[in-house]
Amino acid sequence: MAVNRLNFSFSDCVHVYYRDSSCSFCIDVCPVEDVITQDDYRISVNTENCVSCGACVGVCPSEAFSLSGFDIETLFKTLKEESLLSCKKNLPCLSVLSVEDIVSAVLNAGSDVIFDTGYCRDCFIGTLLDEINKKVNEANYILEKIGVENRAITQDICFETEREEKNNRRSFLKNFGKAAAGLTFWALMPGISSFEEEKEEEVKNIVDEKINIKRRKRFVDALSSLNVDFSQIELGVDRISFTSDKWIDNSRCTNCSVCYNVCPTGALKAGEERLKILFQPKLCIKCRVCHEVCPEDCLHLKETLNMGTFLKETEVLAQHVMIPCEECLVPFSYKGDSTLCPRCRQLDEEIRDLLQIGE
Template identity: 50%
Template sequence: MSASRLNFDIYSCVRVYYRYADCNKCVNVCPTQAINIENDKIKVNFENCVECGACVGNCPTESYKLNGFDLVDFYVKFTDLDKNFISCKVDLPCLSALDENYLVSICIDKNSDLILDIGHCGQCQIGKQLDIIKRNTEKANYILEQAGLDYRVKLEDIKFEKEEKQENKRRSFLKMFAKQTAALAFWAVEDKLEQIVENTEEEEEKPYKNIVSEKVIPEKRKILYTALSKIDPTDKCFEVEKIEFSSDKWIDNSKCTNCSICYNVCPTGALTPDDSKLKVLFSPTLCIKCRICHDVCPEKCIHLEEKLYLEDFISGKYKVLAQHVMIPCSECLVPFSYKGDTTVCPRCRQLEDELRELLKIGD
């Protein structure tokens, strides 16, 4: 069997930032179970991969690449075409590669409905992708509706066929597609991520990623941001529980200790400190709703807002989630976040409580 065209960059995966992260989108969209989670790490069986591209388009941090097909390049070229329908028989390996970021952006850029040709899905050998296509369509249409736009992503049974006769087998088509697209130019955007290594052995030889300083800003986030910035954001918002592309947050300042864990493990830099390290800042523009910050917070003081306002998303600005005054502990002299109630740090208070418990046991 020939080598897979799929590449996986483990150092862009959210599980590098937090191994127990709940994100498993690539696993859920893979039709052949080529992607699994073992020991809290993503494992890819490249022999089972059919190169549909679903993982490429649905991974929130774009950890996957498919040699010979680039989604950003496809997006730029398709928006220049005078057509508003996409078919797996000519445009891309599988429609499941287009998540809500691309679907919404294409509708806005073309200022029209977008038709997805699902006529071949029923006979497709990779099977379950129609459910993923429908789900991504629903997410995209919710965003378009809440943004006050009239156009929608629509699914139609077109069954588009190219003029030349094609084999009916899915894998045969994908192999043919690889030859046709091998010469695609990757010129769409600046500051592209470095080329991902082609096998896991090379990945293991790379130095471990510095999660504090090296953040991931997905290209599809730049595309969606640019598209939504064309819309008047006044009084437009999304219910956070109904969206996956971003969120808005708040922090209970009375509980936050300024431990810095949340923004150190944030994959995209949506959470960050200010220059003084006394404020925790947040930008919905960069958030991918991975919820890692919620999971790692020792005090569980990070919460989702009920709504994300479009104006906040397209502003690109950071807002203050928590603000601290640091003073030295009167017992151990280690600085801590002063809440106005005691000059003893939480650790010393905990030690005092433990000591009292021990004394009770002794009595």
């Protein structure tokens, strides 16, 4: 049996907050067929065939995946001494890092960080090189925009451990089970229990219980440590994968509250007696759940994200004046025109149509 190092917390999955979410990053990136699957809305993991590469950890927007025995905080502390990342040295796979992690790693190191891609093309678990390059390019775009000279750099180094230098690589790999083959990082780790008692997931109150994204805090802390005027820095929203800025068409928004109730991180929330919709880009994970649930399709992405806004501001996306409907007395968002709520207006229109048909 393969050692189960991958942990998955379904209660932190985006699909808990909106079951029909289009999010499928973990399924799309997994290099082994049928390890991560989706049945109806629920994501499942076949730990028997999982190779513990951690690619799903690097792409999951809500950090529902993690790896036992791998700690990014510890990794960052070592980068100032030697800024080399390799699957044969300190990572299970380079794909375990998110774009935010890569930017944070470079800022923490205070120098270029080298990504050893020498083993990627021949890796037995399949090619994740395109995914790694895509993340590195995005991270470097951010570093360039914020005026940092250091970069994440991919190089075919083929780092070898002392243990590998003494043994033929092929015979070395035969000593490990399916989950560890080709992943020297796990071979050098202390033993990790292969059995964890499954705990029954508790029902989550998605309105009140939001997800605290740890990598986001590291990213924000790393940016905040720089002596930079971020108010002058704009990122293209289509160039970044992990956050966004938004606007709401206030003429269409009905203040139904669905968007902020289902937001996984609390980036969207109500303000001032629920008459405002507020947004913190710093908490947004660009999961698009709010866009997908909006019944009026009035939530939109801005073209650019101001980094000063991202780090420090809470934006007011919509403001509402609530009045009781003339007909049903149910409060609704008044737009300065009709004093009938949308439901009663629709009913009136349907009655008029029926009368016209009768004539």
